[in-house]
Amino acid sequence: MPYLTPDDLLAIRLSLQVAVTATIIALPAGFSVAYLLALTNIRGKAVLEGIINLPLVLPPVVTGYLLLLLFGRNGWLGHLLALFDIRIIFTLGGAVIASSIVGFPLLVRSIRIGMEGIDKQYIQASRTLGAKWWDTLFTITIPLCSRAILSGMTLMFARSLGEFGATIVLAGNIPGVTQTIPLAIYQYTSTPGGDRMALSLCLVSILLSFMVLLIGEAGNRTLSRR
Amino acid sequence: MLMEVDVEKNFGDFQCRAAFSLRTEKCGVFGPSGSGKSTLMHMLAGLLEPDRGVIKLNGVTLFDRQAGINLPPEARRIGVVFQHAHLFPHMSVKKNLLYGMNRIPTVERSINPEQLINILQVEHLLDRRVSKLSGGERQRVALGRTILACPHLILLDEPLSGLDGTLKYQIIPHLRRVFAEFSIPMLFISHSLQEMRMMTDEVLIMEHGLIEKQIPTDELAPTRMDNGGRGYTNQLNLEAIF
Numbered sequence: 001m002p003y004l005t006p007d008d009l010l011a012i013r014l015s016l017q018v019a020v021t022a023t024i025i026a027l028p029a030g031f032s033v034a035y036l037l038a039l040t041n042i043r044g045k046a047v048l049e050g051i052i053n054l055p056l057v058l059p060p061v062v063t064g065y066l067l068l069l070l071f072g073r074n075g076w077l078g079h080l081l082a083l084f085d086i087r088i089i090f091t092l093g094g095a096v097i098a099s100s101i102v103g104f105p106l107l108v109r110s111i112r113i114g115m116e117g118i119d120k121q122y123i124q125a126s127r128t129l130g131a132k133w134w135d136t137l138f139t140i141t142i143p144l145c146s147r148a149i150l151s152g153m154t155l156m157f158a159r160s161l162g163e164f165g166a167t168i169v170l171a172g173n174i175p176g177v178t179q180t181i182p183l184a185i186y187q188y189t190s191t192p193g194g195d196r197m198a199l200s201l202c203l204v205s206i207l208l209s210f211m212v213l214l215i216g217e218a219g220n221r222t223l224s225r226r
Numbered sequence: 227m228l229m230e231v232d233v234e235k236n237f238g239d240f241q242c243r244a245a246f247s248l249r250t251e252k253c254g255v256f257g258p259s260g261s262g263k264s265t266l267m268h269m270l271a272g273l274l275e276p277d278r279g280v281i282k283l284n285g286v287t288l289f290d291r292q293a294g295i296n297l298p299p300e301a302r303r304i305g306v307v308f309q310h311a312h313l314f315p316h317m318s319v320k321k322n323l324l325y326g327m328n329r330i331p332t333v334e335r336s337i338n339p340e341q342l343i344n345i346l347q348v349e350h351l352l353d354r355r356v357s358k359l360s361g362g363e364r365q366r367v368a369l370g371r372t373i374l375a376c377p378h379l380i381l382l383d384e385p386l387s388g389l390d391g392t393l394k395y396q397i398i399p400h401l402r403r404v405f406a407e408f409s410i411p412m413l414f415i416s417h418s419l420q421e422m423r424m425m426t427d428e429v430l431i432m433e434h435g436l437i438e439k440q441i442p443t444d445e446l447a448p449t450r451m452d453n454g455g456r457g458y459t460n461q462l463n464l465e466a467i468f
């Protein structure tokens with residue numbers, strides 16, 4: 001029988017909080033980058049794409065370590081934020097940033113593929129009918145790639161729920177503060193007699209991920225019927 | 227209508243160069259596939275930037291490379307009916323029809339949507355999804371959508387070539403009636419001699435990226451027949467058989 005302690009419930013809540021925040025924060029940036037890659041003729045697309053996809057191929061621990069260097073006390077962003085009394089490392093904000101960076105390529109890739117699949121003549125038709133570029137963006141481009149946006153968000157959310165390597169380096173493993181489900185499972189597995197507790201959280205993790213995929217698929221079906 | 231064009235666009239080994247002046251309301255651009263008709267259409271509509279030149283419509287400069295003028299498509303008031311209609315698939319027929327109209331100032335909405343819908347015989351389709359329309363219905367809605375945006379010129383990019391023979395001849399009377407009723411100048415782009423004869427009074431003949439000639443449509447066939455068996459003659463024969 002699965003058994004969850006108050007700390008486990010807190011870890012579940014923190015996981016959901018991190019995944020939701022990371023997905024929402026990454027969406028505008030991810031959409032903009034996908035737009036640049038799919039629908040504009042800017043220079044240096046290959047370099048931009050390479051940088052965006054780096055977290056996909058790098059070990060998450062490396063990504064986390066690079067973020068630690070950036071946001072640490074001596075990192076230039078960390079130094080800058082310290083002036084405003086903002087600390088990122090070993091906070092929930094750090095966990096959100098780690099998840100955002102690691103899940104970002106999945107979000108961009110999905111939206112970009114969706115945008116590339118839009119017949120450009122729909123966009124041209126809209127412009128010749130008097131719509132400015134931002135009007136076309138909201139009335140044509142976004143609705144026509146809404147399924148790709150949803151699928152990118154689903155992937156990003158699921159990836160954020162499972163994020164471990166970058167999070168533990170940047171945000172640490174502090175119960176009640178930065179300890180998400182994967183980090184709590186890690187702690188249980190390294191504690192004598194923690195197997196059962198780890199298994200309970202594993203079940204929760206499987207259930208949550210499965211629910212995310214189901215909701216994503218239901219949304220996809222609804223949008224495809226429209 | 228007065229349209230003055232002198233533009234050039236290079237794509238590696240293909241060059242499109244067009245210089246002409248049009249006053250006729252019903253004009254055509256006639257030429258085989260790959261002759262540069264679509265490139266010209268895209269440049270006029272503001273969908274493709276010419277490498278050099280000038281485009282003026284009724285005295286208004288739409289594009290002038292030297293003066294650094296390049297009006298975006300939405301500011302040109304040039305409507306386009308695309309070859310495959312390209313109705314917005316996520317909107318109903320009614321929303322498609324009103325898309326352009328809702329984007330111009332109320333005072334400039336000179337066309338009564340109900341009258342147009344009536345002429346195009348699309349009343350019964352208004353609440354339908356675009357995917358449920360036939361090819362001919364789509365093209366009628368696309369035409370209505372473009373006209374309701376009250377453009378100063380309409381470019382029709384081979385609007386009938388995606389339709390089969392019977393449908394083609396069903397839609398031509400609609401086209402003629404709409405243009406007669408609302409007297410909107412048009413540039414009808416096609417590689418079909420028959421369509422050109424039915425729709426236009428004056429024709430620009432394009433070949434290998436160049437405007438070869440500008441002649442009244444009536445003179446189209448004899449001119450091409452005199453062409454020593456090159457260019458359109460073969461196509462002309464096919465049209466005659468058809």
